Amino acid sequence: MTTKDIYVAIIGAGTAGLSARSEVAKVTDSYRVFDPGPLGTTCARTGCMPSKAFLQSAHDYHRREAFGALGLDGAKDVQAIGSAVLAQTRELRDDLAGGVVDGMESWQATHLVKETAAFTADGTLRAGDAVFRPRATVIATGTRPVVPEKWRDALGDRLLTTETFFDMPDLPARIAVIGLGPVGLELGQALARLGVHVTGFDPSPMQGGISDPLLQEHLEESIGREMQIVQANADLSLASDGSVTVSWEDGEISVDRVLVAIGRKPNTDTLKLDCAGVMLSDAGHPDLPPGQLNVPGTSVYFAGDVSGGPALLHEAADEGRVAGFYAARMKDATFSRRVPLRIVFSDPQISSAGETFETLQEEGDSIAMGSASFSSAGRARLARDSGGVVRIYAEKATARLRGAAMIAPAAEHLGHLLAFAICNRAQLQDLLRMPFYHPTHEEVLRRAIRAALAECQVEQEALEGTRCHDTPVDAPADKTT
Structure with missing residues (x-):
């Protein structure tokens, strides 16, 4: 099998990977981007963009409650049609994701390898039937939702994550949201505003990522008027009638669906990074010095959510550009982050x-x-x-x-x-x-x-x-x- 020498391999065609490619391409044409798909970035397909489209519908619908105070009539005639809200969300999502793919048109035929890539014992990179020997590699494989296996096995399609939420044909009557960080809080409130009975579970008092007790008190009061919040760990099981039983120390409820938003894990488990001299933590993240994106002593760079830094699009784009810039020059990728x-x-x-x-x-x-x-x-x-x-x-x-x-x-x-x-x-x-x-x-x-x-x-x-x-x-x- 022939091995092709290249300057830079970029594994992952999300926000960080595409940003890295834009910098590498300024220096050399000897690169490949590896991604089996689906293409279109996590942000456009399942993250910030479809969620904000869904939230917009929910917040606009909720606005009708102020009609009377504003001297407007007709609030009772405004209806939220769950299937239509989800359909328009998917339509916008597909358009945005398609725009990302269209932006790859000039180079994907020659530089995109639609295969899963992994390192081999001799340090080369195998992708399908092809083998590459890169001088530097940018890992930009992103993350995926954390879901306990016992929940996934027991609940099947009644369990939702951000990767499946927007593909529901219609809104459920009752839902439990497990995890009230930014994602769980946003979608939980939106569902409640669209008429779904929502119960949110999180053992942490830092809901929405807020640590200030003054703000947390206000948040609990504000959100608590729209959805029930239980500050406890929950367990899930499938009932005989097909509903989901959510139980915790002080109670139990039945719901139709469960949205699990308890965190994300890096997509590094199939890369065989040990063959490239890179060890990972138990959580799957590399041990990177502060302000550096490559593992010391290696030409393996990490960018985006997989690096363990802030899981935000603008941070992923920054890391991708920095990693690509230095990978193309075979130098340590050091940088200063923006203000959080x-x-x-x-x-x-x-x-x-x-x-x-x-x-x-x-x-x-x-x-x-x-x-x-x-x-x-x-x-x-x-x-x-x-x-x-x-x-x-x-x-x-x-x-x-x-x-x-x-x-x-x-x-x-x-x-x-x-x-x-x-x-x-x-x-x-x-x-x-x-x-x-x-x-x-x-x-x-x-x-x-x-x-x-x-x-x-x-x-x-x-x-x-x-x-x-x-x-x-x-x-x-x-x-x-």
């Missing part, structure tokens, strides 16, 4: 930027914290939004912004603004010099920033202190500061 930014598209939305409450707690009394509520803010009241709260974290000694977290309307935009400020090492005084238009959600940020600044050990000019106050027409008492 996370968004959960629930309603109200959840966003965090920079360092978290959990990590900053370790610094004790050196961190100032200021908070403000959206519930009485002018913009939120005008829009009949569901309120929320924002928390600002800063260094007391310098008033430098270190992090922020919020549950708020338009948190996706407010979170970006704060991430930009953290990236520029802004101090709270700098932020208060910025304009705050009225009436906007940004005015609530100003209150939280001002509250945090009051705890800092910095002087502020009297005029600047006056200018940063709320406008008189929008200055209700704030119980959270």
Whole structure:
């Protein structure tokens, strides 16, 4: 069997793999991308894009509940047709995934190998009947949902993950959501808003990935009005009537379907990476030094969710480009990550930027914290939004912004603004010099920033202190500061 020498092998044609290919192709034509399919990236096929299409339908339908307060009639005539919601979600999903595949047209006939690749004992790479000897390899195989085998075997197609959720023909009447991280929380709330009876299970108090207890309390109250939340581990079994029994220490319920969203595991188990000199943890991740994407002493690079870094599209794209850039040059792939930014598209939305409450707690009394509520803010009241709260974290000694977290309307935009400020090492005084238009959600940020600044050990000019106050027409008492 002939062995073909190539400069770079890229295993996986998802976001990270395609980003790596774009960098490698700038340097050499001697590369191959290995992926047996389906093509189209996890984001476009089963992740962020179809889920946001589904959420949009749910949130728009829920908006009818504000019709009466807005002087609008006809809310009772608006109907949610579950099968139609899922059908339009699939239609948009297929269009987006197809667009990704169309973007590969110029090179896939010559450089895409539609086979599963694995290393062999002599360090070569076997894919189907072909063998390749790459100088460098980028592993971008992504992850898959974690599902206990006993649940999968017992429940069959009544068990859903993000890979099967959007292919349901219709919505169930009752569903249990196991795991209330960002994915479980988003889809659980959306299902509830579309008329499904939802019960969510998670033993952790950090639902939605929020560690700040003030925000967690608000989240539990807000989401708890729409779906039942059980803070416990659950066990699943198939009942004789075909329903699913969900049991926990204090109770038991019957549901029609179960969505399991308890995490993801890396797709590294079939790669035989030990043949390339790479050892993996029990969880399947490589042991990478901080800020480096290749295993020291090897030309094997990891990019995207499989690397063990933040499982977010913009992070995967960054890692792919960095890994591809250095793999094509056979150098260590070192880089600095962007400011952390996370968004959960629930309603109200959840966003965090920079360092978290959990990590900053370790610094004790050196961190100032200021908070403000959206519930009485002018913009939120005008829009009949569901309120929320924002928390600002800063260094007391310098008033430098270190992090922020919020549950708020338009948190996706407010979170970006704060991430930009953290990236520029802004101090709270700098932020208060910025304009705050009225009436906007940004005015609530100003209150939280001002509250945090009051705890800092910095002087502020009297005029600047006056200018940063709320406008008189929008200055209700704030119980959270």
